[in-house]
Amino acid sequence: MRNTKYFVPLFLFFLLIFALHRGLHLNPRDIRSPLINHPAPAFSGYLLQHPTEKITQHIFLNHVTLLNVFASWCFSCAAEHPVLMDFRANYPQVQLVGLCFKDTSAEALSFLKERGNPYSFIINDERGNIGIDFGVYGTPETFVIDRRGIIRDKISGPIDPDSVRDELVPLIKRLESE
Amino acid sequence: MRYFLLSLIFCVSYCSAADLYPFHSEQKEKLFQQLTQELRCVVCQNENLSSSNATIAADLRQKIYMLLKNNHSSHFIKKYMTARYGNFVLLKPPFIQATFFLWIFPFVMLAAGIWVYFRAIRK
Numbered sequence: 001m002r003n004t005k006y007f008v009p010l011f012l013f014f015l016l017i018f019a020l021h022r023g024l025h026l027n028p029r030d031i032r033s034p035l036i037n038h039p040a041p042a043f044s045g046y047l048l049q050h051p052t053e054k055i056t057q058h059i060f061l062n063h064v065t066l067l068n069v070f071a072s073w074c075f076s077c078a079a080e081h082p083v084l085m086d087f088r089a090n091y092p093q094v095q096l097v098g099l100c101f102k103d104t105s106a107e108a109l110s111f112l113k114e115r116g117n118p119y120s121f122i123i124n125d126e127r128g129n130i131g132i133d134f135g136v137y138g139t140p141e142t143f144v145i146d147r148r149g150i151i152r153d154k155i156s157g158p159i160d161p162d163s164v165r166d167e168l169v170p171l172i173k174r175l176e177s178e
Numbered sequence: 179m180r181y182f183l184l185s186l187i188f189c190v191s192y193c194s195a196a197d198l199y200p201f202h203s204e205q206k207e208k209l210f211q212q213l214t215q216e217l218r219c220v221v222c223q224n225e226n227l228s229s230s231n232a233t234i235a236a237d238l239r240q241k242i243y244m245l246l247k248n249n250h251s252s253h254f255i256k257k258y259m260t261a262r263y264g265n266f267v268l269l270k271p272p273f274i275q276a277t278f279f280l281w282i283f284p285f286v287m288l289a290a291g292i293w294v295y296f297r298a299i300r301k
Binding site (some may be wrong): 147 | 220221223232233238239241260261262263264265266
C-alpha cells in the first residue's frame with residue numbers, strides 16, 4: 001500500500017488530460033452576454049424606412065421580440081436572411097425588429113428590397129452607437145426580449161433552422177405564456 | 179542603417195496613434211494608451227484594443243476617446259465596457275468567484291511543489 005503515492009502523478013496527468021480535452025470542445029467565441037436578464041439598454045434612433053420617425057426601447061414592451069442585428073455588408077447576414085423570412089412567415093405574432101448596424105440607408109434598403117423584408121421595424125444605427133450599447137461585436141446577432149423589455153437570450157452569429165427550432169421557439173413559447 | 183529604419187517604423191506608428199486621438203493633457207493620453215492595452219478586442223480574442231485592426235476595436239477606441247474627453251474615469255470606462263461585453267473584455271481577469279481557481283491554482287501548485295521538494299531532500 002506504500003506504493004500508492006506513485007500513482008499520484010498518473011492521477012494528476014489524467015486530470016490534466018481531462019481538463020485539456022474539455023477545453024478542446026469549448027467554443028471560445030461563445031461569450032455569454034452580460035445583458036441577459038437585464039432590461040434592454042435605453043436607446044433613441046430613427047426608423048430605417050421612415051428617417052423622421054423616432055424609435056426607442058419602448059418598442060419592446062408588451063411584445064415578445066426578436067431583435068436581429070444585421071447589415072448589408074455582412075456576408076453571414078445574407079446567409080441568415082432566408083431563415084428570418086421563414087421565421088416571419090411561421091411566427092407572425094413575434095415582433096421581429098432589425099437593428100441595421102453601421103450601414104448606409106441606401107445599401108440597407110436595397111439589400112431588403114432584393115431579398116424581402118422580414119422585420120416589423122428597423123432601427124437605423126448608422127454609426128453603431130446603439131450596437132455598442134447592446135454589446136454587439138459582430139453581425140449577425142439575435143436577442144430575445146420578453147414583454148417587459150428584458151433581454152432573455154442572445155445568439156451570436158447567424159441563426160439557422162436548427163437553432164430556431166431548438167433554442168428560439170421553445171424560449172419564445174415560454175415567454176409568450178409568462 | 180537597419181536599426182535606423184526599424185526606429186522609423188516605431189516612430190511612424192507612435193505618431194499616427196497620437197494624431198488619431200489628440201488629447202490636451204498628457205495624463206489623459208497615458209490613460210488612453212493604458213485602457214486600450216488593458217481591454218480586449220472582443221472579436222480577435224487575444225489582441226488588445228490598441229493593436230487591433232478590427233472595426234469594432236476602432237469603434238471602441240473612439241468610444242474610449244470620447245469618454246475620456248468627457249472626463250470620465252478609467253474605472254467608469256472599464257465598468258462601461260464590462261456592462262456591455264462582460265468580464266471577457268478585461269485582458270486581466272478580475273478576482274471573482276468564477277475566476278477563483280484561475281488565480282489560486284498556480285499558488286497552490288507552487289506550495290505543493292515546495293512541499294514535495296522539501297520532503298524529498300529530507301530523505
